[in-house]
Amino acid sequence: MKTTTVEFIMAGRRQRRRRGILVTGLLALISCLLCCAMLLLGSTIYPVKDVVRALAGEQIKGVSFAVHTLRLPRMLAGVFAGFAFGLAGNTFQTMLRNPLANPNVIGITSGSSAAAVFCILILHTSDAVVSAASVIAGLATVIIIYLLSRGTSFSVGRLILVGIGVQAMLSAVISYLLLVGAQQDIPAALRWLSGSLNGVQMHELPSLVITVLVLAPIVIVLGKHLSILELGEQSAASLGVHTDKTRIALIFSSVCMIALATAATGPIAFVAFLSGPIAKRLVGAGFSSVIPAGLVGVNLVLAADLFGQFAFETRFPVGIITGILGAPYLIFLLIRMNRKGDL
Structure with missing residues (x-):
C-alpha cells in the first residue's frame, strides 16, 4: 500500500512536470512564430527568403x-x-502573495516613467542618462514604498495601498511635466506614457538586452524559492531559505529589468499584471511559472503590437491594446478579492 501511494505521488509529479514542459515549449514556439511575423509583416510584406538574406547581411x-x-x-x-x-510581474505577485502586487499597480513603473519624462522634457539628456535615471528612480520608488508601508510590521495590503498612492502622486507629477515641457519634446515623452515599440532604435537596446541576459537567470534560479516564500516568513526560514537575501536579490533584479524595459519601450500597460496569472493557469500547480510568465509577457507584447498595427485602420501603440486587455481583468480580480474578503 505504501509503495502504491508513493508511486501515485510520483506519477502525479511526472504528469505535472510534463504539462509544465509542454506548455513552456508551446509558449516558446508561439514566441518564435510571432517574431517571424514581426519581421515579415509591415506596410510591405517581404518573402521569407529575402528577410533571411537581409538578416544574413546581404544588401537587398x-x-x-x-x-x-x-x-x-x-x-x-x-x-x-x-x-x-x-x-518581474510574476516575481512580485508570487513573493508578496497578492495578484495586485505588480509593478504597474504599486507605482514602480510610474517612478521610472516620471524620471524618464523629467530627463526628456526638462534636462534634455541623452538616452543613456534617461536609462540610468529610470533605473535609479525605480529603485528609489521601491525603497520609499517599502519604508512607508512598514509601520510596526510589514503588511502586503499596506504596501499595495501605499504603492497606489505613490503611483497617483507620480502620475500627477508626469501630468505637470507635460504641461510645462517644451512643445517639441512632448511626442517623445508621450511615448513613455503610452508604451510603444514605434521608433525603437538598435542603439537603444544593448542596455536592456544585457540587463535581461544577466539578471533573468538570477530570477530564474531563485524562482525555486518563490513558492517557499509564499508559505510565509517563518515557514520559509525554517526550510532553509535566506528570506532577506533572497527577497532583496529578487526585488533588485526585477526592478532593474522593469526600469530598463520601461526606458526602452515605455510602461506597457498590464503585461506585468497579466503574465503571472496566465502562466500559472497554463502550467498548473507543481511547476515553476517563472519562465512561462516571461514567455507569456513576450507573446502578449508581440501579439498586441501586431494587433495594434494591422487590426484597425489607425495604428495603435502596444500599450493601448494591452491596456484594453488588462483593465477588465483588473476589475474582475478586485471584485473576486472583495468577495473573498482579501480587500
Missing part, C-alpha cells in the same frame, strides 16, 4: 532597411521588454 533594396532599421529593433524590444515585464 528596401528589404535591408526595413528589416535592420525598423522591424528587427522593434521585434527585439518586444521580446526583451515583454520577458522582463512578465518575469
Whole structure:
C-alpha cells in the first residue's frame, strides 16, 4: 500500500512536470512564430527568403532597411521588454502573495516613467542618462514604498495601498511635466506614457538586452524559492531559505529589468499584471511559472503590437491594446478579492 501511494505521488509529479514542459515549449514556439511575423509583416510584406538574406547581411533594396532599421529593433524590444515585464510581474505577485502586487499597480513603473519624462522634457539628456535615471528612480520608488508601508510590521495590503498612492502622486507629477515641457519634446515623452515599440532604435537596446541576459537567470534560479516564500516568513526560514537575501536579490533584479524595459519601450500597460496569472493557469500547480510568465509577457507584447498595427485602420501603440486587455481583468480580480474578503 505504501509503495502504491508513493508511486501515485510520483506519477502525479511526472504528469505535472510534463504539462509544465509542454506548455513552456508551446509558449516558446508561439514566441518564435510571432517574431517571424514581426519581421515579415509591415506596410510591405517581404518573402521569407529575402528577410533571411537581409538578416544574413546581404544588401537587398528596401528589404535591408526595413528589416535592420525598423522591424528587427522593434521585434527585439518586444521580446526583451515583454520577458522582463512578465518575469518581474510574476516575481512580485508570487513573493508578496497578492495578484495586485505588480509593478504597474504599486507605482514602480510610474517612478521610472516620471524620471524618464523629467530627463526628456526638462534636462534634455541623452538616452543613456534617461536609462540610468529610470533605473535609479525605480529603485528609489521601491525603497520609499517599502519604508512607508512598514509601520510596526510589514503588511502586503499596506504596501499595495501605499504603492497606489505613490503611483497617483507620480502620475500627477508626469501630468505637470507635460504641461510645462517644451512643445517639441512632448511626442517623445508621450511615448513613455503610452508604451510603444514605434521608433525603437538598435542603439537603444544593448542596455536592456544585457540587463535581461544577466539578471533573468538570477530570477530564474531563485524562482525555486518563490513558492517557499509564499508559505510565509517563518515557514520559509525554517526550510532553509535566506528570506532577506533572497527577497532583496529578487526585488533588485526585477526592478532593474522593469526600469530598463520601461526606458526602452515605455510602461506597457498590464503585461506585468497579466503574465503571472496566465502562466500559472497554463502550467498548473507543481511547476515553476517563472519562465512561462516571461514567455507569456513576450507573446502578449508581440501579439498586441501586431494587433495594434494591422487590426484597425489607425495604428495603435502596444500599450493601448494591452491596456484594453488588462483593465477588465483588473476589475474582475478586485471584485473576486472583495468577495473573498482579501480587500
